[in-house]
Amino acid sequence: MSLINVANLTFAYEDSYDNIFENVSFQINTDWKLGFTGRNGRGKTTILNLLLGKYEYSGNISADVSFDYFPFQVKNKDANTLDVVDEIYSGYEYWQLSRELSLLKVSEDVLYRPFASMSNGEQTKVLLATLFLKENNFLLIDEPTNHLDIHARKLVSDYLKSKSGFILVSHDRAFLDNCIDHILSINKTQIEIQRGNYSDWWENKQRQDHYELTENEKLKKDIKRLSDAAKRTNKWSHEVEKSKNGSRNSGSKIDKGYVGHKAAKMMKRSKSIEQRQQSAIEESSKLLKNIESTESLKLAQLAYHKTQMLALENVAVSYGGNTVCSGVSFTVEQGDRIALTGKNGSGKTSILKLILGEEIPYSGVFRKGSQLKISYVSQDTSQLYGDLVDYAHDNRIDVSLFKAILRKLDFSRLQFEKDISSFSGGQKKKVLIAKSLCESAHLHVWDEPLNFIDVFSRMQIEELLLEYSPTLLFVEHDREFQTKVASKVVEL
Incomplete structure (x- = not known):
């Protein structure tokens, strides 16, 4: 056991006049399973990068451990997975790697396949297993759940529960509750550390x-x-x-x-x-400085002329001769909030693309109501860049309403002046959700809308969907969100 000491830490990015941290001090025990929580843009990933020595800062950071960051950046994804493991850490015994993969329910066969051929979930598990092979290292785990289905999240959470010596950034409440014993919260005016899991912290x-x-x-x-x-x-x-x-x-x-x-x-x-x-x-x-205010969001859907909007009967989707999913049958009717669930690779996104009108090869019966307007939130935020006002004009949404929703989702006015490409992952996702809430639609289709989004905003969106009961088809692996929001579940 040793300590990581952070004393009088002050840091600001070169292009910013505002300090992200100012005279911050705290201590971390290297035996802890430490969860990070805080609003998007508060500096969770920044702290990880400061621990890694990536930025210059004033103050002092001292530690008797080596830091490793997850996700590790794989330079050659076409290489065999075993070569990727050796690139990360070559000083292991094969039986050790085999043991870690077994705990994560990953077959050793993947080691002899190209890294790129694995699913995102398998890649996550292999990288975690490899990084935990290192002795005297403290692992900085940044949002590991974004490519994991519900079952994989439980498996990885159980795996982390069996380990110690890590910082975990995640906004999945059930995931955090299962595997951490301390929590660090980045509040509006200070950083505090408490013993316990996320629910303990939330209650306090x-x-x-x-x-x-x-x-x-x-x-x-x-x-x-x-x-x-x-x-x-x-x-x-x-x-x-x-x-x-x-x-x-x-x-x-x-x-x-x-x-x-x-x-x-x-x-x-x-x-x-x-x-x-x-x-x-x-x-x-001295009071109220760290109270997180969340204003209520609003959603007004267009009325559709029929009760039923969509119907799929025994639909199968195939790519290049490989069947992605088959036997898919469900209907979407006004007022339904349907969670589309299934393991990674089961075809959830393919079904959504079919519904959105993309050219997807399929068999079976698919019926979509005439003149049905759909608002879509994609998993992918990589296409986001440029000015927010231009983005609103390009997407034909009301600029004032768009900005008002973003303000309610904890955007500062200063954020409106920045290029969208500089936003954090959660802030980019909020841009897509705000756009969707501005659009006139009969049906909202959201594909993993909560990736990177902070817990306060997740609860804000939950309240919105429960209050207005819109017609919604969504894929989301946050178990608490799915349980609270879904009126129906379709499992592939």
Whole structure:
């Protein structure tokens, strides 16, 4: 066991005037299974890159371990998988690699196939198995779930549960809950580390947020009460002072010493009230700094002239003589929220492409309603670049509405001035979702919409779909999201 010490860390990217981190300090035990959580763009991947020594920074980072990053960048994906493993780490015994692959339910046969021939899920498992072969290394695991189906996520999560000495960036709540014992959260104003899993952290955060909101309301009432009391006392003090002159003009005699003493006493009381008021204001200013506000999203679908929008009967999809899926039968009716599930490679995306009107070779019966308008969110964000306003114009959506939705999804106004290609993975995905919410459609088709998206925004989108109950066909491997949102499940 050793410690990773981060002291007074301050960092900003060269093209930015704003610090991502300022005088941040924390300690990590190298035996921990540490989960990372935080809104998109807060700097989770940046911290990993700082630990790897990729950027210059002020402050100090010290550690007695070597860092390795997942996903490892494979230079030659056409090479045999065993050669790729040797490129990452050659100092292993074959039985060790065999043991790790067995834990991940990966056949040793894949080692003698080109790396590129494996599915994304298999590639993820092989890279994780290889990186965990290294001794005295601390693994930085960045979003491993994005290419894993629900079953594979459970398998990889169980695998990580059996390990120690890693940082895991993931927004999948069930995945985190199963395999971490500490969590680091990047909040609005600070970084904090807690013992426990994601649910423990979330429960503590809700409790703290509730306390701060209640305390803030109490302080607001105190501040108003003290402000009113200070005004009344000041007024009384001035009235007493005025009474001196008033009595002189009327010819009556008064005890000026008594009046002066009374006025001074009132003024002293007024100052005391003002000090208490200032103290309450300062106490209030310390609250609510890390509360994550999420505004409600809206979705208005077009009404369709028929109940049934789509029907597939015994559909099979084939590429180059290989059958991707077969026997697919389901209907989409107004109000359905259908989760299309199945293992990686079972044909989910192929079925979605068929529905979207792409030229997909298939057999069986496929019927799509006439003039059906579909809004689509793709898995792929690589085509996103350029200015947000130009992007909105190119896609014929309302710029103001588009920006308003992005603001609700935690985009700062400064973000609107940047090129989309510089956005984080989660921010790019939010661009696609915001575009989809702006489009006039009868049916929304979303293919893995939550990849890279932070937990707060996931819950925000869940609430949207449950409130407005749109007609939706989606593929999503986040188990909690699927359970809450889907009214029907179609498994391939």
